[in-house]
Amino acid sequence: MRRYPRQSHRVLQVMTRLLVPFMILFGLYVQFHGDYGPGGGFQAGVIIAAGLILYGLVFGIQRARSVCPPSWARVMMSLGVLIYAGTGAVTMLLGAHLLDYDVLAHDPLHGQHWGIFAVELGVGVTVTGVMISLFYGFSSARNSIDRKNSGLPSDVEASSTVEHPQ
């Protein structure tokens, strides 16, 4: 695999390489600092997904898929909802109302802290997964690649392969 695939976009590629780690770091900051400043799971998920999508736009979908396979994004979509709803289930199992975080720790304030942390994490994970899946959905609508991950019989997509018949 070439380090910088497309010669014509060298500047974009170098800049993307520089920027994406900081975008993801900023997304994590927004995620975990939402209690103290503006931000939270939703914004953080969007920012992290934007970093990966930018990477995919500049370096090609294939490389983005190798960084974060579509199956991961799908798992993240449901995992976030599971974390959120699971927090509610845990509070109910501990004898309180749904999403009443007071019982999550001995001190109600600590319980609230843990609860908010968990649900914000759930929101962030879901939003990241959905945004990445959206992007993959757009890209695979006309540009379905990644042959090595495909364990399917070869005629599944045959009806829509009018562009490049083999």
Place this chain on the structure above:
Amino acid sequence: METFIVGVLLSFLVIIAIGIIVLRDLLAAVILLGVYSLIAAGAFVVMDAVDVAFTEAAVGAGISTILYLGALRFTTDRQKPRGHDSLPALLFVVLTGALLIYGTLDMPHYGSATSPAQTHEQVAVRFLEVSGDEVGPPNIVTSVLASYRGYDTLGETVVVFAAGIAVMSLLGLRRRRPQQDISDDERAES
């Protein structure tokens, strides 16, 4: 002064919206949509709604622009010339817009001390005073969003999840074709 700044920002929004309608270059229209969201975020900051502004900037100016750009890769960047403008459609749009503006007339003014959020059982005041002892985080928006209204936010998360599922069932669940001879890089170079 604040009213003046908000007024200027809002008139920018109108100008940009007209620009988006008039433009035939879709790439420029997408960038203008991002600018629109960024200016809207600026207006929200002036009105002290920092969390809303952050969301608008991240979602409107950030990821929507990127998703639009991703979609543009698979289309042309010129809008097809339209046929004649239909008069009933124009009337319908004007009527809907007028109704929406009419609907805002009896809303409380911005910053009004007599708005229901301020007067009705002192909701806003209660959150401001008690949330620090009840929930903890200094950012009261987070307290309300994740704790007091945690159930609503659970619903919102499920909505985002459902939207993702819907889009994937429309676009993404088509299986990859196993024999793909043109990779992304090669296609861009050709």
